Amino acid sequence: MKTEAKGLLLVVSAPSGAGKTTICKKFLKKNDTVKYAISTTTRLPRQGEQDGVDYHFTSKETFLKMVENGAFLEYAKVYNEFYGTSRKTVTELIEHGYDVLADVDTQGASSIRKLIPESIHIFILPPSLKVLEQRLRDRGKDRDEVIKLRLSEAKTEIRQSYLYDYVIINDKVDSAVDVLQSILIANRSDTNRNQGVIRTLLGENNE
């Protein structure tokens, strides 16, 4: 939302297969004033991916220089490629009153919490591990061993969910999107965020 007040930073994590990407996409579609924090990555663009839309693509050399310069709120190395969330982009959007959605892993969320303590952290849970396993199988991408590994990783990540402010159980995608929407609206009404409004109300604009 473009307002006088600072925007909110929503940090979303989930185990693989919990439906995070679908939820985030639907949520962003409903809220064209919420900006997606586009990751910077060193991996090559895949078919159909656009620079500046899906990712900011960059070289490893540039990425590592950015790391050195503290350019990232968080970054991670996955399969020998780097992924990071630009500190400047996020903080500028927030300062200008836009809400921002960042989609990061549990370690990334923890790094962001240290740098932006007032960020709002949301963990998306599958309704059960059984459903999660089924979803991973339905993708048809992974072999049995990989699925077992993903499930074990999922458990480790879910154990970190207590560090988040909210958990959303993704039983039905649309309901999960609605909950995310409610979290945004509720946090916009947080008293601490509205001190300016209250001060204005109490005296300055009352002639």
Add this chain to the structure above:
Amino acid sequence: MKTEAKGLLLVVSAPSGAGKTTICKKFLKKNDTVKYAISTTTRLPRQGEQDGVDYHFTSKETFLKMVENGAFLEYAKVYNEFYGTSRKTVTELIEHGYDVLADVDTQGASSIRKLIPESIHIFILPPSLKVLEQRLRDRGKDRDEVIKLRLSEAKTEIRQSYLYDYVIINDKVDSAVDVLQSILIANRSDTNRNQGVIRTLLGENNE
């Protein structure tokens, strides 16, 4: 919401004329699983008021005995009559998983906070003092001096709003009801409230 988890206690306050009663009524109509914390009062029923629906009507003697026995989460004396929120009713509903809405003044809210720290406190604000004054005048109930007094009381109350978790600006009633709804939904997703769900997910119901 009737669930395994404990219900939420929503505590709502507002200055006279901010639209609290209308918002609460609309909100309760939309959420038949949220129970209204019916006040106990010593004043006589007015035309159309039903015992056990609008208020629990009682004698001063009984009321004061209840006060002595710690029966109230909060109580207040207004124009020589007493009003109180039953501790037993509220805690029993919450224990049974119902959400409860209590409509109390700023002092009542502060008493409830001490007894039920996890209660969620919401302050409803008028869009401006000018609008508040107009609304009080439109009621046509009060003379000029009374309206001046109400406005001065409103300012005192609004100064207490920083003690609340959320503030809702009642510009349009339906939007204000939606925000209240979002606050309820978001708080149901609070991580602390969902520790049981997460534990179950992680192991116990996964065969």
